[in-house]
Structures are given as structure tokens and as C-alpha cells.
Amino acid sequence: MTDRLSQRHIALFWGPLAATWLMMAVEPPFLAALIARHPDATFNLAAYGVAYAFAILTEAPIIMLMSAANALVTDGHHYRRLRSFARFLNGGATALILLILVPPVFHLVMVRIIALPAEVAHLTYGALWLLVPWPGAIGYRRFHQGVLIHVGKTRLVAYGTVIRVVVMGGTAILAYLFLPIPGAWVGALGLSAGVVTESAAVRIMANATVHDLLVRADADPSPGSVISYREIISFYYPLVLTSLIGLAVQPMATFFLGRSAYPVESLAVFPVVQALSFAFRAPGMAYQDTVIAMMGERHRHLPELGRFTLTLGLALSACLSLVAFTPLVHVWFRQISGLTPQLAALAVVPVRVLAPLPGLTVLLSLQRGILVTVRRTRPITVATAIEVAGIAVTFVTLGWGVGMVGATAAFLAFVVGRFGANVFLTYRCRGAVAATAASTPAVA
8 A cells, every 4th residue: 555645744744844944044134134224234244244154164063963863863762872972063063163263263264364354353253252152052952853853843843943033033133222232243142042042942842752752761771773873973974074065155155255356245245145045945945854754764755755846946946036036126135134225236136146046955955855864974965065166166267267246156156056966966866766666675
């Protein structure tokens, strides 16, 4: 008998996760809009973009903990083992952001390598100090979110993000109104307050699930086939490399933009355009954990998930195009984001070249999910390396070689790099699916 997933069933599981990512997508444009209304908006937007890029970079060791917990935490023994592993990673991620803040290291990276103007570097330093709690809190909540997703409690994940967005927004507004601090610091303070609160809320909401896992484990003290740390590392380190390589895109883009045509202006519009595109990429990024949780043994539900991928990808790219190629783009950048007429005009072309990216992101989530379910994580790392290499080559060619405006060259490079990763993973996913089918016992 064939057990099929309906498109409605997939949508109901994915919906709360998509809402979670969409609510997170509200953060950057909201904060950018506040920062744009501060004095010295251009310098503060640039500093916030740089600080946020490096905060995201420090997430590299822990960003995949949600997918790892989703795939590996099948009982209490595995929960304890992966929890210890997650604690180690969270400590390392926090140490990484503190290392960046050591004055000689900060000066080397921000001033000598990236060549930030002095005003931007000063603002970036203060913003990064406010973001010190960010990586550890992100890792803690992503681990417990993965546990909740594995048992189908995706609504609780969304509830946690509601709390995060409310606290982030409230903190940023209060800081904007009552604290005499630069706009970049307002943004960083709001981000940290929101994610720390969310991590605590998610842990509380996961209490019942964790208790059930541990009670069953204590009732059966024999570890049986508990995953070893060696196996966890073998599964996880390609994902860490994937995150490290992928998250390096933001600092790399900052380096390129600082030496491109219209450097300060490009740095200023970069986080604003990135925030808008993220709103349409976010639902596709949420889809990866849906694929992992719903694929079933031997890729049983791949056809249904594939159909959902096509529908979702086309819809998201169409929605971004609707904004980018209509007067809505001017409303967004001028009235909502608060950019000056010059910066708003500079942002239009970059957002238009990003139109295919949401669809390519949904496809990437399906491809990664296929490989994670069979624990073939190394091709994911290779694909990310291909993507980053494509971004670098395209930007150097267009931004430095042709002299294209830095922001336009950067976002066009993002599309080219993502397309290269999709092409590579298409080949590897076909191999994984074929190998799974070949290993399936014949049915009499």
C-alpha cells in the first residue's frame, strides 16, 4: 500500500517554520528603518551591516544544530550526546566573536583588510560588543528548535519567534527614543535582546519533549546503538564547513564593496536590499527542515516534496519580482526603509537582479534535505564552496574588472553562485536517490 503525503499536509507542517523565518526577516528591515532615521544614517547603516555580517559569521559552528537535532535526536541517549556537543560549539562561537573584538585583531580586520572609514569602524566596534550574546543564544535555541521539529511541534518554534520579534522591536524602539546611542548600536541591542529572550522561551517550551525523551532513556539505561561523538563529528563537520564557507559571504562582500565603485553608498544599501530579499528567501530556507522531517525512509515522499518545491519556488520568486519591477520598490526603499533618494535609486537594480534567488533557495533546501536524511553531508560543503567561488569570481569580474556599482555586482554574483551550487547538487542528489532505490529490497 502506498502512503502519500498531501500538499496540504506538507504546507501545514512547513507553515509555522516559514512564519518563523518570515518573522526573523522582519528584523533587518525594521532595524534598518530605525537606523536610517538616526543622524549620520549612512555611516550607521554601513556599520550595522558590517557588525551584523560578522555576528552571522560567528554562527558558523552552530547554525546547523537545528538540522542536526532534527535528524539525530531520536531518543534520550542521543539527546544527551548531542546536547554536550552543542554546548561545546556554543562556547566556541562566543569565543570567536570575543576574538574579533580584541583591539589589534579588530584593527587588522576592519581597518587594514576591509578598509572601513574611521567613523564606520568605531560604530562597528560598539555594535559588535552588544552582539556578544548572539552566537551562544542562537546555538542554544536552534538545538532545542530541532528537537521540537523532530516531534512535529513546529507551532512552538513559531511562538518562540513571536516572542523574539516583540522583544527585539520593543527594545529597539525604546533605545531609539530614550538612549543617546548611535543607530548601529540601537540595532545591535535589539537583536541581542530578542534572541536571548527567544532562546529561553524555546527551552521552556521544549521542557515536556525533553522530559519524555530523558524518562524513556532512564527507563532503558542501556545505550544500545547510541551515536558516538566520532559519528556526530563525521556527520556535523561538513555542515560546519558549509556554514563557515557560506557565512563568509557577508564579510567577503563587505571587503569587495569597500573597494568597489560607490563604496560607502554600496555598504549602506547592502543590508537594506539584503533584508528585503531575505523576506522572500526565508520561507525557502525554512523548507530544509521540513524535508528532513517528512522525507521518510528511502526517500519515500520525495515526489510530493518535489512538487511542493516547484510551487513554492516559483511563487516566492514571482512575489519578489512583483516588488522589484513595480512602483512598490520605490515605496519600500523611500517610505518604508527611509533611504535618501540617492540611496533608494542605487538599491533598485540590485533588488531586481535578485529575483531568481528565492526559487533557487527553495531548490537548495530540497537538495540539502535529501542528502542530510541519508547522512551524506560532504557534497553540501562542496556545493557551498562552489557557490562562494562563483560569487567571488563574478564580483571581481563585474565589480573590479568592469567597474559595475558594487551593490549591483554583489547581488548578481549571489545569483550566479547559488545557481552553480544547485547544478552541482542536482547531480549528487540523483546519485543519492539512485543508490537508495538500488538498496531497496525487492517486493514479491
